[in-house]
Amino acid sequence: MHPVPISVPALVTGASSGLGEGFARRLAGRGHELVLVARRTDRLERLAEELRPLSDKPVEVLGADLETSAGRNRVIARLTGTGPWLLVNNAGFGTRGHFAEQDPKREAGEVLVNALALQQLMRAALPGCVETREGGVLNVASTAAFQPIPHMATYAATKAFVLHLTEAVATELRGTGVRVMALCPGPTRTEFGDVAGVEGDFERMGPLFMSAGSVVSTALKAFDRGDVICVPGMVNLAGATSVRVVPRFAVRRILEPVFRKR
Numbered sequence: 001m002h003p004v005p006i007s008v009p010a011l012v013t014g015a016s017s018g019l020g021e022g023f024a025r026r027l028a029g030r031g032h033e034l035v036l037v038a039r040r041t042d043r044l045e046r047l048a049e050e051l052r053p054l055s056d057k058p059v060e061v062l063g064a065d066l067e068t069s070a071g072r073n074r075v076i077a078r079l080t081g082t083g084p085w086l087l088v089n090n091a092g093f094g095t096r097g098h099f100a101e102q103d104p105k106r107e108a109g110e111v112l113v114n115a116l117a118l119q120q121l122m123r124a125a126l127p128g129c130v131e132t133r134e135g136g137v138l139n140v141a142s143t144a145a146f147q148p149i150p151h152m153a154t155y156a157a158t159k160a161f162v163l164h165l166t167e168a169v170a171t172e173l174r175g176t177g178v179r180v181m182a183l184c185p186g187p188t189r190t191e192f193g194d195v196a197g198v199e200g201d202f203e204r205m206g207p208l209f210m211s212a213g214s215v216v217s218t219a220l221k222a223f224d225r226g227d228v229i230c231v232p233g234m235v236n237l238a239g240a241t242s243v244r245v246v247p248r249f250a251v252r253r254i255l256e257p258v259f260r261k262r
């Protein structure tokens with residue numbers, strides 16, 4: 001395969017920080033028209049101002065809270081009936097702690113943003129891609145997708161959903177020219193760690209803690225090649241692969257103390 005042509009517009013969710021901001025910068029640099037989605041529109045406006053001079057293409061800001069049906073519908077409407085898209089389904093967050101003690105509203109919000117919004121936006125973007133045999137969807141999952149994670153139970157389950165959904169849809173679309181990929185990063189230096197309450201644990205991971213820039217570069221190279229799954233970093237790839245051969249009960253028991261709150 002080859003890079004998605006720059007005539008295809010890109011919509012990036014969660015573009016107000018971290019990986020999403022990285023994807024927006026890189027895709028603007030390639031010359032794509034951009035739609036930036038998140039709740040913090042002040043940040044999106046600042047980024048759009050910075051990106052507009054990079055190409056002669058429009059950079060649009062679309063404020064949406066993907067936890068709400070109104071927010072999801074606004075983005076779905078933007079994607080529907082307008083030809084092919086390069087959709088970067090990146091918005092998401094994590095929560096940590098005993099499942100039974102977690103804030104139920106926040107846990108439900110995690111499912112809505114990480115899983116339902118991603119599924120609905122992909123469903124909205126794909127018909128125009130299939131019709132024109134161009135574009136595709138890059139879904140941001142996580143290495144958390146490869147096994148259950150005690151103390152991050154909902155988060156890991158949403159990412160397993162993303163990985164399975166992506167693999168299945170990518171397989172349905174084989175030979176159509178439309179690419180669908182799951183990006184499965186390990187710990188990456190963004191605002192994620194603070195939001196999820198895992199920042200200290202991430203810092204202790206030393207060289208395993210990747211920069212957003214290197215994750216985005218690896219992801220776009222894999223997407224250009226037409227890969228279905230991308231796990232950036234050799235150690236992350238080894239971890240994702242090894243859980244397939246270690247018994248599931250052992251994986252659960254090994255991970256429990258790692259993610260327990262200290």
Ligand SMILES: NC(=O)c1ccc[n+]([C@@H]2O[C@H](COP(=O)([O-])OP(=O)(O)OC[C@H]3O[C@@H](n4cnc5c(N)ncnc54)[C@H](OP(=O)(O)O)[C@@H]3O)[C@@H](O)[C@H]2O)c1
Pocket residue numbers: 013014015016017018019020037038039040041064065066067090091092093094113140141142143184185186187188189190191192193195
């Ligand atoms: N960093 C890591 O270690 C890591 C590892 C594996 C996977 N990931 C995944 O990578 C993706 C990007 O996260 P990140 O690491 O870049 O973290 P981040 O810096 O915290 O960025 C998260 C983005 O998601 C957006 N978002 C969160 N809730 C939203 C909502 N209700 N509506 C709309 N947008 C929302 C945020 O925008 P607003 O707050 O402005 O709405 C922000 O732009 C996530 O799916 C995450 O699960 C991260």
